[in-house]
Amino acid sequence: MSGKLRVALVFGGRSGEHEVSVVSARSVARALDPAKYQIVPMAIDRQGLWAAPEVAQKVLEASGDRADQVLAFTGAHRLDPRLLEGAVDVVMPILHGPFGEDGTIQGLCEMLDLPYTGCNVAASAVTMDKVLTKRLLRDAGLPVVPFVVVTREQWSGAVPEPVRGLSLPLFVKPARLGSSVGISKVKSWETLPAALELAFQFDDLVLVEQGVDAREIEVAVLDGDPPVVSVPGEVVPGHEFYDYADKYLDDACKLLAPAPLADPQVGKVRELALAAFRACGCDAMARVDFLLEKPSGVFYVNELNSIPGFTPISMYPKLLGLTGVPYPELLDRLIQLALIRHERRRELAAAALKPLGERAATGS
Structure with a gap:
């Protein structure tokens, strides 16, 4: 690999944290060293469609640095074709919440044999x-604080009995969302049903935690x-x-x-x-x-x-x-970790493809 690394900066997405993702991506784009990296912006709209390259570039450049200053856009593709064309060297997902932070795009990168920054598929999902x-x-x-899990099937409008074993105040959270979306602090049992209803608007699984x-x-x-x-x-x-x-x-x-x-x-x-x-x-x-x-x-x-x-x-x-790791160095290290992990996984995949007899003979 020679010259600048081509970094696919992926942002936007289908979650309620769409705007936050764009703001984060703008910050990353400014911090990536232009002497080392060529940024390849890739934007995903709220429906999961990937924007055309010129649209992604415009969103990255024209949005502001607050969630309420993000440029709205519409995608055109089920997948950015540049991911399939060898146009990038490493993927940097800056996607918060579902369909990005949850192992989905990490799994896509694994399937496409592309290095990607951040946690592996399993840890992202967990x-x-x-x-x-x-x-x-x-x-x-x-x-961890005491907690109770409530599923949509268990929710009938009445407070589930196990939740009664917790002490007020309570925090009610959708299980698989971030940036405090859909979260309520409950100070009375009378307001708990409304908090659960709100959380179930975002997920079929809700966490009820005892407040401290x-x-x-x-x-x-x-x-x-x-x-x-x-x-x-x-x-x-x-x-x-x-x-x-x-x-x-x-x-x-x-x-x-x-x-x-x-x-x-x-x-x-x-x-x-x-x-x-x-x-x-x-x-x-x-x-x-x-x-x-x-x-x-x-x-x-x-x-x-x-x-x-x-x-x-x-x-x-x-x-x-x-702690001694400046922002540009942090991004350098994340990219290097992605490349190292990718190479190691290729080695493991190659070893797994060897015939069984050959693996036994070589000890691999």
């Missing part, structure tokens, strides 16, 4: 699913030998909780980086972050989010984001920058 994540973390012995009086702490993990585990940051919500508007629209929240924590707390949360990263099978990158209970000082692992935000205000690049 971390997108809050229920699977909670169960894996719990089984690994990591601290907590600070919100985030840690960035970047894979490598050894992995980089960032200093922690803190989100101080400007609203009742850290919701979509607080994150992307009205700038009411405060992001404290680094978080004001005692040294033992910093060491503990970084240790838990790496353990959670490994428990969920992550590679490449993830942001690990925690709840630090105020009365007890206990850290609870809340969730992992396999494609964390890369907007101008996002914690993931900010925290790694404070």
Whole structure:
């Protein structure tokens, strides 16, 4: 491979986080070193159609740096033909939420034999699913808040009995969505049915968690030998909780980086972050989010984001920058990790294709 690496920057998508993805992609495009990379913009509209190249370029250039300043567009193809034509060297999915962060585009890249940045297929799917994540973390012995899972089949308009075993306040969340879309804080049992109805508008599986009086702490993990585990940051919500508007629209929240924590707390949360990263099978990158209970000082692992935000205000690049990995270097490392993983998978695939007798004779 010679000259500049051709990086397919994929953004937009079918999820409720469509606009956030575009804002993240704009930030990434500005940070990629033009001496090393040729950016190949690929935009996916809300219906899942891939835009023509000139449309993707226009969206990337003409949108603003807020979710409410993103240029609307319409796609034309079921798949960008450049992915099939050998026109790119590595794919960088900057897609948040379903149909992007959940293993779908990662699986597409595997099928097309293309390197891609971020977590592998399985870890992407697991971390997108809050229920699977909670169960894996719990089984690994990591601290999570008490929770109950409610399926659409179980939902009849009445509060399911297992949920009554939790204590108010509660948080009700769609299981497979991000950016706090569809999430409600419930302070009374009378308002719980409406919160469940809202969550079921976005998913057939809903997570009900017991609320804790907590600070919100985030840690960035970047894979490598050894992995980089960032200093922690803190989100101080400007609203009742850290919701979509607080994150992307009205700038009411405060992001404290680094978080004001005692040294033992910093060491503990970084240790838990790496353990959670490994428990969920992550590679490449993830942001690990925690709840630090105020009365007890206990850290609870809340969730992992396999494609964390890369907007101008996002914690993931900010925290790694404070830990000695500047934004352009972060992108370099993610691309290199993608190429290394791809080469390793090719080697494993070649070994698996050997005749059984040959594999036994060579020990492979």
